[in-house]
Amino acid sequence: MSYKAFKDALTSDVPPAGISVLQxxxxxxAKGNWEAAHQVAQDHEGERDFDRLHAYLHRVEGDEWNAGYWYRRAGAAVPVQSLEEELESLIQRWG
Structure with a gap:
């Protein structure tokens, strides 16, 4: 799925058919459904990209300690960018 198609899909009430579980x-x-996104990340704990998503979600939640734990598990540094910029970079990477 292209970046544009992913961004366009955010206007829908349901995820587009055929996208990966990570997407x-x-x-x-991106829709602000923290619980659903967190469940996806938890269901795939130990997979680096899902752990990275998990880290982002705990940063959104404001739990910096837990976010730091998941960034380390994902082999990533805690970003210095804003949450919006981080989400945008994740969409560009995986969307």
Whole structure:
């Protein structure tokens, strides 16, 4: 799915058919459905990209300690960018 198609899909009430589970988690995160996105991340704990999504979600939640834990598990540094910029970079990467 292209970046533009992913962004366009955010106007829908349901994730687009045929996207990966990781893209579904990202779609829920971009829609502000923290619980659904978190469930996707938790269901795939131990997979680096899902752990990275998990880290972002805990940063959104404001739980910096837990976010730091998940960034380390994902092998990523805690971003210095805003939450919006981080989400945008994740969409560009996985969307």
């Amino acid at each position: 579904q988690g990202l779609w829920y995160a």
